[in-house]
Amino acid sequence: MRQFLCSSPRIASHCGLHLIFHRLLSSAASPSSLCRSPLLFPSLLEKRSFTFSLNSLIEVLAQCHKFLQSLFLFRKISTIRTSFELDPLVFPSLLSSCACLCHLNIGKSTHGFLIKCGFMTWDSVNIGLIEMYVKFGERGDAYQLFEEMPIKNERFCNSLVCDFGFNGFFEESLVFFDVILALGFFPYLKSVYFAVLACGELRRLDKGIWLYNFVIRNGFDAHVLIGNSLISMYIKMDRLDFACCAFNSMKDKDIVSWNSLITGFAQNGNWAEAFKTFLSMKEVGNLIPNRVTFLGLVLACGRAGDLDQGKSIHGHSIVTGLLSDFRLGTAIVDMYAKCNSTQCAQTVFQEGMFKKSLVSWNSLISGYSQNGHYWEAAQLFKNMITESNLKPDSVTFANVLPAYSGLESIELIKSSHALMVKIGLEKGKDVVLSTAVVDAYGKCLDVAAAKLLFTCIEKPNAATWNAMIAVYCLNHYPELGMLVFLEMLQSKVSPDAVTVIILLQLCGELGSLKQGNMAHCYSLSKGFSSHHTVQNTMIDMYMRCGSVENSENLFRLMPVKSVITWNTMLSGYVKIGSCFRTMKVFSQMLSESEYSPDSVTLISLIQAAGAVVSGHGPSIAHSFAVKLGLDAEALVINSLMDAYAKNGMIENARSLFMHMGQMRDQCSWNVMIAGYGINGQGVKACELVKQMEENGYKPDSITFTSVLFSCCHSGLIEEGHEYFHMMLDKYNIKPGLQHWTCIIDMLGHAGRLEEAHRLVVSQNAGGDALSDSDAIWGALLDASRMNMNLEVGELAGNTLSKLAPENCGYHILLSNLYASCYRWDEATKVRRVFEDRLTKKPGISLVQI
């Protein structure tokens, strides 16, 4: 065909050229080569009779998405336009080519060209320019065009509404809808649609209701598109009542109308209404549910946590053959995960899905992560990288990071952070991902990294601030958390209910009733005090701040109590060591049958029972666990083992430990090791650490606390020393205060004080501003007293005074050291400085004295 045309222009001229060009293009010949053709192109230009056809060719090329070729031809023609007339009708297509190719400059120069040629009086030219400017987001240019038009007509105004709306400029779309009415024109159907869409997107309920009335008054309600868009608009504003009204007043409803309503109910968590709507739709009879119908229903099941209905919908989607749609498959994976059935989610993912998208992988990773199956989430992420060609995105990382922090693996967090940087994700731009990173570092105790990343986040939202405050709270720096909270109040971000929850936790951590009362008032003033979790946290806060009365009053007055509320009370009593009240509230809970105890309840009961003097407590709690069917949970068994061990019944603990089988976890090993330690069986504790390693478990910080404690209490100095070094060298764990206390105590008792001092210095135990350095040096100072070693003691005292000048406690330690070395004068002097400071000048630091 191409050869034929090129060689025989004369023949071409006799046929309908437009048609031939069209055919030529669809035969996949290169249009630019056609234009370059030495034979055809010049010969076409020579003949004015071809003008129409060339104009058509520009248009056809643009419409066939051959934008470059279209522009190329235009440029050729415009350079020789003395002998050639351009048809203004061709410009809209040409400008659309500019927009599609992102050539704003060519578009602007074309605009200039159009002004020069006097084409601006043409309606279609103006509309083409508007479309182009709006696509580029050049709203100013679009407004100017509107202003400059001598006569503003209906078509032009309607175009503006649609173009702005189509490109997401909803405010402008609504403005020009009003312009249409103000100029006395009539809006087109499409304009009404975009105006309704804009109201929904902007959540403008008042304007939406006005538009609804406008639609009814002007007969637009006869169009199903308008009815559907009104339903959608009300759903976006969470006004399901209005959406139902709009739905009921529709004369003709199609599948979209029904689906919109079903999905609307599902998104609002109203599973029952979603399903009822679905049944009503089936009663109507002539509509066949499609994948969107099922998407809505599946969403509802997930939100409601209704596994049975979810399975039924899953079955229906298999029968109807709709499961082949990978988006529906993903929604089903997500539904199963939300119903805590990760097994089903995995089966659908592996066997039921023909195609897996990035979203499918993300869904399952999120499912595992949110259900606490951290290892599986981490594994799936690894599989995704190795097995699929997909590149993880910010959602993938935001899902896998909580799993890594659940695994307490700072290494995995660091390596995925590095991967994010490599992919170009981590720049503090994506606020959800950045928040997840802050949270992950914070949970793995790297407060400094969390803080650094937090400061890089461009636009932190309430969740981001909450995460940062929570990091300080979790890591026991409530004062720093308070400072960040105050910073948040200075920022533009408003605190939400979660902020108040964390604020109350900070007060609980501080143990300050004064601060707690203030936080209580703040919560009341902001209207969060009726929030269920806020109330629970407040009960906990008052318990921690020592005001049992306030906690009990809040508990009594709570209109709706949950298991968590009861558990908060119980664990509060445990914290203050009130076994009797724990038991009393537990029996009260049992008598009110609407609340069934869970494993958390049992743990409080076991802890309280373990502290009862009679010694029978653990056995009684054990029988409760069996009776309530909660003795198959690792958490419960671990607590029982702990209680038995603390009551000297190490054999009962051992028997539970031996029978745990698959249930046995890291914590079980740690509890058992500590249990041996409490019972003075240090050798067995050391043996268990070896067994633990042989069974594939990696000793963690708590394991070493337990084993060091065991060694310390059994006088196993060499073993203790060995484990301390194993922790440092083999497992690369930074020792905490608890480890230091043990090792200093142990070496101190063995008279090896210099060695302890060397260890503290070599490990730079005082280097980290956020570490417990002062307490470590304090422990060394105290050990010096025991050894009557003035030299090490004074060194420790000096360091301590520099590290923590505000902390006057070390004066006592130093004074005790001097006293034990019979240096009464020094002892009295130091003691006096302390007393002076405490009574007369409490606010002045030691340096100033």
Added chain:
DNA sequence: GTAGGGTTAG
């Protein structure tokens, strides 16, 4: 041209 899968803090 309308309805439509996954995302953080407690």
